[in-house]
Amino acid sequence: MAAPGAGLRWGPCPTEAGAGAALCTTVTVPMNYSVPEGEQIELTVSRMQPVGPAQGRGVLFAGQGGPGVDALNFWSSRDSRVPALREFDRIAVQPRGLRWSTPLRCTKAVVVILPVTDRASCEAAAPGYPGTLTTETLARDLEQVRRALGTEQISFYGGSYGTALGAAYATLFPERVDKMVLDANVNPEWAWGEQVARGWQAREAAVYELFDWIAANDDTYGLGATRRAVAGEWARQVYAQGGGWQARLDPALGGALGALVDGGAEVGSAELSGRLANLVQSVRRPGAGQSLTQSATDAAVYWRNYWPYLAEGMRRYKDDPRHIEFLSYVASRLSPDPTSGWVYDAITCNEAGAVSSAGVAALVDSPTGQAISSLPPSCNGPVCCALHGRRPRSGWRSTGAGWHILR
Structure with a gap:
């Protein structure tokens, strides 16, 4: 044979x-x-x-x-x-749609603070292709x-x-x-708005677990002995690297405004003012991209074995901003090609479903009462799909008796 x-x-x-x-x-x-x-x-x-x-x-x-x-x-x-x-x-x-497989050709549009794949640009480059x-x-x-x-x-x-x-x-x-x-x-019932909502909640919890781990290893990395201290250094680096509004996504994690809000505390005027400041910063700098520390963190929260590399990278950057080799290494674990985001947006928006009340709660109420990292590096979910030009839902679903394709 x-x-x-x-x-x-x-x-x-x-x-x-x-x-x-x-x-x-x-x-x-x-x-x-x-x-x-x-x-x-x-x-x-x-x-x-x-x-x-x-x-x-x-x-x-x-x-x-x-x-x-x-x-x-x-x-x-x-x-x-x-x-x-x-x-x-x-x-x-x-x-x-990805590189090496008839890649999509798109551009990003920024709507207030949300970087959204411009579906019209994808469609113009290859009519009918994005919908497939x-x-x-x-x-x-x-x-x-x-x-x-x-x-x-x-x-x-x-x-x-x-x-x-x-x-x-x-x-x-x-x-x-x-x-x-x-x-x-x-979960086949979560495609895709619900998946995104629950994923943000899980990602936030992972960020806090990461910061706690770095704090527990302060003797090695010197980034702070508490979550608060580590978070402050993280925000300082993100802001210094041009992350801007992402560093100020939650005043609890650094920046000039607001103090750390304890988990479960009510959102007070200081935090609301801080979040408003974030929005203003976003409008003023709508093109502000991710920083290297932010990109490395995105990778590290997904792969725990990169935590030591991220912490070492932050330590080296803190000592000398020219030393970015460790941060660059961790950040490179994410796809460097823009087609990755375009394909993600296309599939999730082509198949987008509604978000349940539990999913909305996951977006609004985090385990800690904070908002750190609840906004992902690219815009996705129901709101962004509406901006993206969401098509009618298609895709797959479990009915309990097996998997069936939605026509």
Whole structure:
């Protein structure tokens, strides 16, 4: 039997993909599956061939997180951590809209304080293309790649958003699934406004846990022995690096106005004044971007193993602002390519649902009574999707009896 993908031309992957020993090819798929003979687009696919005495366990597809996360390095980044995976023929499909897979071409518009993907610019660059960015379409792309590989069935491992992608694929093509593992599942009833609302709450709690950890290691990093002190240094760095209003998102975490408000305390006039000052700062500097410390923090709250690198980076920056190598390293863990945000906005807004009262409460009332980091680095959620030009909801849903695609 020929190896999967024997008819495809495999070669080096893009250098920036960091795909290690993987090889890459391109597969042509319909832009719009309702018009399969219409315009076509190209997807880049990476492959790591099986090794070891038990090689030949089959083809294993990747379900990367996101949406909007690069996939080509998915298996190479796990090669040493999970040796058993080497027995599979490992495939990763770079999602459409991202770099190397017919990328979206968009611009950002700032509406008061909210950086929003300008959907009109995406549409002008590729008419009809932004509307195809859905979980269902990405699942159909996987099927096209399976066909190109010439394999009868695939196994699938997905984490985070990859669980939604895997579930959608299994719904559409159940006969093509061999084994499937879904890890850290996305709640199918939360797509996507509710997911964003609950995610902000979880992210805020993670930031406080991070600051507490840095404070507990003050002997090593010298950034402060309390959450309050660490938060103050964090805000000072963000502001100094041009983060502006993000450093002042909550007066409890530094800046010229307001003192720390204890968890559970009522929002008083000082804090309200501080939040108003944040809004004024945002209007005055609507183009103010993220600082390096802010970007590194965004990565560190997602990956706990980067906490020491973030703390060391903040320590070095505090001692000498020219020393940004550690902060740059942690910040680089996030996708540096703008297509990541554009794809995230397109998929979440194409599939956007309403936010429940519990989700609204998660946005308004945090575990600490603060607002730190409740606003993400890019605008998402129901309000931003309305600004983005949200399309009618489509996507996937669990009915209790299985997964079904919303037509």
